Amino acid sequence: MALGGVFMSDTDGNIGSSSTTSTEKVTGLLFDISKQESFFDEGAGLAAKDKLQGTVIEINSMDDLKDLGITPYSADSNVDLLFGIPYYHIKHFFGIQGDSGRLFIMFADCSTDWSAIDQMQRAAHGMINQLGVWTEQSLWKQTDEMAETYSIDLVTGLQSKAASLADENAPLSIVLSANPAVIATADEPKKQVELSKIPSCIIGARFVTVLLGQGLDADVTAMQVANPNVTPVGNIGAALGCLANANVQESIAWVNKFNLIGYFPDIEMGFGDATVADDKLTSSLKYSSLNKIQLDDLDDKGYVFLCKYSGLESGVYFSKDQTCSDGDYRTIARNRTIHKSRRAVRNALLPYVNSPLKVDPSTGYLSTAKITMFQNIVSDILTTMQNNEEISGFSVTIDKNQNVLKNDTLIIKYSLVPVGVAARIEVVEGLALTNK
Template sequence: MNGVKFIRENGGLSRVLPGEDHTSGLIVYGETNVAKTLLNNAVDLETISVTHETNPVLHYHVSEFFRINPGAKLYVQGVEASDKTYTEVKVLQNFAQGKIRQMAICDFKMASTNLQTCVKKLNQIAQELALGITPLSILFSCKIQTSEMTSLPDLHTFSSERVSVVIGQDGAGRGNYIHGSQPSVSCIGAVLGAVSKAKVSESIAWVERQNLVSDTYDKKFTGGEFKGLEMDVPAFCDGSLVGNYTPAQLQSLNDKGYLFLVQYPGNAGTYLNDSFTATAQNDDFAYIENNRTIDKAIREVNRVLVPKISAPVYIDPDTGNLEASNIDALEALCEEPLDAMLRDGEISGHHVSISPYQKVLQTSKLEVVLKIIPVGTLREIVVKIGLTLQK
């Protein structure tokens, strides 16, 4: 019907989200160098002279990140050429004072023949950062040719539980437009936004919460032409459309552990197929949410225990064991942040225990055992249905 219609848009106030779970990092390799900086919205790119013309890929992924999760914090860097060492990941995390929880690496000129080498190197870096109690999850995308799509390696053999590989891409909007001049741009910015938007316990493939379609970009970003809704047409980063693949081919890519865009019949929107990491499926950390949950627990328990370093601990003079009051106090201290995660629905339960039979006088070392029950994810729902004469 005729009339005036109003559409409420979100994100204009640039309100910053509480906490640090959303704090993210993005490094794009293959464009003009951009110094490390912190952004609170896509408009901030203007302050560092980054435009859709000077750095189209970086500008796009930053825009996509904030489109999905306005109010988050994003540390960014542009690197002209990749040497496959990715030392910039460590430096950017250090620049952010260890606050980055998830980082996207878009190396769109790196051939997929180097995929395993790159993933394993990034996983090694993530493991080293974790030793310093600054753990993060890493997303990675590289250049993929159409001829390689059906022969991509199985990521579940990579033993790299801290890295996920993104091969999805927009098929009819700004991402597709950029792909015309910069192939394999991927949709890693949007995926990073989805990771930062989700609770640490949530899968980024949660259909009810993670629709990646919201709006279109101004035609100034797409060569003066209006394009469709971003991510409304799912594609792969070789430029091929998801709709042109058979169910068996899509299942094969899913079974190999790649992240890409999917749609569900009868449900509007575009979503991620899953939240795989590049490790065996029976690994405790086979999914991004498993890593983010344990990483948050580590950071939070570390926060309350660090002040106790070199503190006195008393011994029961009759038994030589640790005094019960010391044990109770330390267990309660560790339980405090885990109780907060439980209240926030980020874990299902936890248990903290400290054995009194520890030789602290001889070793000056105390062992604390933490057990966390994670939140499950409904990856598949099986419904049995049939006709019957009576119920």
């Protein structure tokens, strides 16, 4: 018989289409260096090898980066660790979430699996709530030239890893910044992306969100072009900063709270035609070159990207907080909310593992007093979340007919009513003769 404990699982309620703790802000950022064959053998990587190779590092402020050899882009390959990309994203993270915090980083070869995520979560004692994965592996692949669309890559593997961590009571949300500029094929990779062939990333992967887009500025262009793999720099540092700054029920696309103009003066996708000419990509798909139909199509396919709104010229925002799922857990906010309740309820119940459970002697079933006690334990946690406006409501159910004498198992069920989000606001306007 397995060890006792408190084991949490989620259910999908088929519901259709505010304060935080320091624990909710704990964040991870994994840099997959599998496409950098000599990363720790030369230049800045060699200089930082003893500190970074195979190691999970906790960073609490930008002051920690200098000793690690993580510096801003300078166009000197002997100084710039991964072309300055790690510094860029870490700076965005601390700039948005606050000058100090808990960010766990790791540089690892993830070409065969995502075991580095396990290592990071262990190093953080299971406390990482949101994890960014920056990788140069291709986001899309083409196995059949006659196919109407590419196929999505990487998401399934990351979903599987996150699901296994959730089963181990260390749930997290993963935001993925992969390489959309290079299409993987059976032969030579392709650097020309056809927008019409971009596939949907909504494949039932509730723990994963796919990011697209990056800042349009000279440094970002230089960092991408300096990399032989022409991997877009992306926006993962800003996404993680927004998540760490947000209350669990809040969307990182909330216009009033998350204006990113200070970090992205303008926007491009970073893919299109990634052939380099005159120190620039032939086409990087500037945001201004995409029409509403193309942007709506990317949104419908589940991607989260940087965007602008007409009338707010001085603003840059994330489009949504969509996950790769269209079920109950279709947003990062809903996942973070259920993850918070899961951690809190489990911690509250752990002291009662292997505790005596008084039963009604006339039935052999759990006593009313014990049912009330356990209902109150869970309700107290969820009431606090409701008072903080992290959830709209909840219910806690304990079947009074449980035969704990027979199976030594207590089953508690609770459901959350999430906070809604105004992703779309529709207004009907017109002229009238009177105001009645």
